[in-house]
Amino acid sequence: MMHKPSTFTGRHMAMVFVGGFAVVIAVNLLMASFALGSFHGTVVDNSYVASQKYNGWIAKAEASKALGWQAEPQRRADGRVVLETTAVPLGAVITAEAERPLGDRGTTALTFSPAGEGRWLSAENIAPGRWRLRMVIRAGGNEWAGESEVR
Incomplete structure (x- = not known):
C-alpha cells in the first residue's frame, strides 16, 4: 500500500507562524522576569x-x-x-x-x-x-x- 504524500497547506503555515511567535514571546517573558527579579535598586539615587x-x-x-x-x-x-x-x-x-x-x-x-x-x-x-x-x-x-x- 502506497501512502500519498501530504501537502503543506495554509493551515500548516499558520501553525508554524503562531508557534514561532509563541517561542519568541515565551523567551521574552522569561528574560524580563529574570531582569526584574535580579535588580532591586538604583546605583545612584539622583x-x-x-x-x-x-x-x-x-x-x-x-x-x-x-x-x-x-x-x-x-x-x-x-x-x-x-x-x-x-x-x-x-x-x-x-x-x-x-x-x-x-x-x-x-x-x-x-x-x-x-x-x-x-x-x-x-x-x-x-x-x-x-x-x-x-x-x-x-x-x-x-x-x-x-x-x-x-x-
Whole structure:
C-alpha cells in the first residue's frame, strides 16, 4: 500500500507562524522576569547630583592615589573583615561602610583595629554575600578613600 504524500497547506503555515511567535514571546517573558527579579535598586539615587560631584570624586581619588596607601579587604568565615594594607602609617584610623550593591541597600559601619603585619580587623561583622566596601584611612592630616567589593 502506497501512502500519498501530504501537502503543506495554509493551515500548516499558520501553525508554524503562531508557534514561532509563541517561542519568541515565551523567551521574552522569561528574560524580563529574570531582569526584574535580579535588580532591586538604583546605583545612584539622583544621576544629576552624582554628575555634579564627579569632578570632586576624581580629585579625591587622585589625592588618595598620590599617598601610595593600599587596602585590600577580605571577609573571614566569622563575618569580620580583614584589610591587608600597604604603606599605611602606624596610628592610622580606618573606618568603612559596607553596603549591598543591589537589593536591600542597608549599610553597616565598620571600625578597624591593628592586627599586625599590615593587617587590620573589623570589630563588626557582615553577613555572607556580596558587599561594596567604602574605606577611609586617616593619618597625619592625610585622608585616603577607596572602594572595593567583598564576597
